Amino acid sequence: MASSLHVNGDRRPSNTRHPTAPPTMMNSHFAPVGENPSREQYEHGIQVIDEDKEFNQHLSTYLSIEKIIPAGFNYHLISVFGSQSTGKSTLLNYLFGTEFGVMSEQERRQTTKGIWMSKNKRVSAVKDANSMADNILVMDVEGTDGRERGEDQDFERKSALFALATSEVLIVNIWEHQVGLYQGANMGLLKTVFEVNLQLFIKDSKTIAKTLLFFVIRDHIGTTPMSNLRNTLLQDLSRIWSTLSKPKGLENSRIEDYFDFAFCALPHKILQPEKFEEEVEKLSHRFREGYNDPKKSGLLDEGSLPVFLPQYHRRIPADGFPVYAEGIWDQIVNNKDLDLPTQQELLAQFRCDEISREVLVAFDETITPLEDKQAEGVRLGQPTVLAGLGPAMNVARSTILKDFETNASRYHKGVYTRKRAELESKVDTRLKALFQKQLSAANKAGVEQFSSAVSAAVKSGQKKGNNYDFAHIVDSEKAKALAKFEEDAQAVLVQGASWSTYQADLTLYKKDLEEVSARLRKDEMRRLATRVERWVRSRLGESVGLEFNKLGTGRGGSGAPEHGDRPATEKDLWDRIWAVFTETVESAEGRFTDRARSFDASPDEVEVGLWRLRRKSWGVLRAKIDEEVMEGNILLKLRENFEDKFRYDESGVPRIWRPTDDIEGLYTKARESTVTIIPLLARFKLAATSAPPPLDAWIGSAPASTSSADEEDLAPIGGVDEDEGKSLEEEMTVLNDTKMQDLLVRFKKTADGVYVEAKRSAIGGMTQVPLYFYGLLLALGWNEIVAVLRNPLYFVFLILIGVGAYVTYTLNLWGPMARMTNAASNQALEIGKEKLREFLANTETGRQAVAMSGRGESIGMERLDRQGKKKVESEDEDEI
């Protein structure tokens, strides 16, 4: 194995910049890393710091390739120190299977330049919890006392500081014969190490870790026992420690406070190669496995003690190591005071930010599409309730925080806590926006759903004959809406987020539902009002119509009987209409109030509803009155009224006019009586007061809670809205003067017609055949009657005609016979005409005659047509 690690100087590749080149061949520059850096490129490890003190930016690439980055704290770092060409690289190659460049035996010149790093390549034999093999990093530090650097100890000091700040174990490689010497035993270097360590402690005496100084004594011949060597070294170390000028506060500190010591001796590699390999193998095992079984341990020192104790660990997470190392080196190389806690804090900030960005990528992948969807919904004015939002938010939040914690919690606690809070707040701001938008979408959707569900239920109730309980519908739909909202809200609750509560939103939702309920209730009130108005209209239509119809009987006038049920008088027509109106509306009010209360309408709403009902009802009444007093209608009523008075006597028996009757007197009386109705009809007033009814007072003033929308569809009423409406006087005027005059004239004409008819019928009675005329007819025709009766032939003929007529009558054949006769006569007439045409066609005069007869025929036809039309018209009139 040893021979394979030795690189023959002659066979070494020439000077190259490739990172895999052996250190001897490397110049001060770093080798570029290819597009896809591979393990092979780093077979000799990586030159972390070159001889020109430049830090290698590819350290993190190397650690990634070696899979150290995700190891967290589960890695170890060992550095080796010692004089130049004392077999340090050889030792590391044996111990860890690394391939650091080794000087050939023939040359004695520096091979390791700067600081190299490589991962342990020897696989642990025992894979158990104590196995350290996988993640051991070793640093091969440029040898001290090299002739190449001469008196310049700057690099030596800087590399010592760097190794001390990063490594848990410092292997001090010395030859046995160097023990006891000052320079050869690296006592100068150790003094440097102690000094820089003290420097670090001044800054932070609490958190700085202890370091294990592992002395490996090479070429141990065995004449001097190991214990002597150890004691000598310890004495030397104590002496160096005592000579150090310690900073204030640390004057009494002991070397053991900062360092642990381990010692190990290896036989001569050239003289005792087998023994050397045997011992070095044991030492390797001790490093790789963390400890050695004391029984099996054949090492020359207390080889069973573990090498990597937790207190040695620098507590730099592996993923932050490259940044930390670079920061440390930057400080060292620029001769700044190395303040490890500050460096750790800076590292923590840097890494925490980086980790935040990394974990946010996965978070964004889940959350951004959801945010986009929501934004799209809002943009289109249709915010949508996103399905699966709650679980997505919960998973995204817990994942990001967990990932952050896993990676970042290893860093400086204070920084980590602060950065975690920052990340949490960043994440929560976005989640909260999602949460809020989801709730407001749920609110909107819920309110719409509630509104349409109530409307649908009301509609279906209306279809079933208005058989529904509005309050019940609203209550049950509201309960459903609230349950749905709570369910939606519960589904988006984010575990562990203090802002994730929906009580305020629920309250807002309840308020919104209340508002919608109030609006729906208002609509329902309107519908109720419309229904009640319709009811009022139909009731008023009937009862007011009846009252007006009573006018037509006319027996309430001058000819009214004094006994029995006194018929409605014309004088108190308006009183009765007012009474019927108020009664109807009051009963409608009762219905309205009962129903409105049933769906929780407030007293104010009921009051407004009733006020609207009264106003609208008046409009209905007014329209009905206008309809009744329309020209045709009222004229008919007046005519009926007049005819009633004129054609019937006081007992209600129809009059049969005789020429002797005082038709004129009765006509005048009846007409005058009816004419007095016209001014009565012209104005709505009560008989008792002769004044219009107290409409204003009855309607009452608008309640305080009346909105402009409530008044929108109301026709202005006189006295109530003076600006727009008619005055009360105008409102009560049913017929204006012109109309009255016109009606009077028309009525008189109608009455005149009735009078003329009556007069004609009285005269018509005189045109009847008097009885004596029949006596005269018998006396004058006596002889002919006797002649017929005496002559048997005539008598038999008479009997036959009588029998024939009887049979025809009993068989109901008179009609067909009449039609037959008619048809036969028509036929005969046609034939006659034809014959006449034929006859006349033969002569000139005849043709003229034909032409004339044709005209005559068409004239006759026209006449016939006219008669036919007249007949149809008269039939239509009968139907109406």
Ligand SMILES: Nc1nc2c(ncn2[C@@H]2O[C@H](COP(=O)(O)OP(=O)(O)OP(=O)(O)O)[C@@H](O)[C@H]2O)c(=O)[nH]1
């Ligand atoms: N006598 C003796 N020689 C050794 C031993 N180990 C290595 N060597 C030889 O010492 C020489 C230097 O070995 P390196 O391993 O290159 O020494 P180094 O300390 O790494 O040298 P630099 O890196 O230049 O400081 C080589 O020729 C080795 O063969 C040993 O245990 N005993």
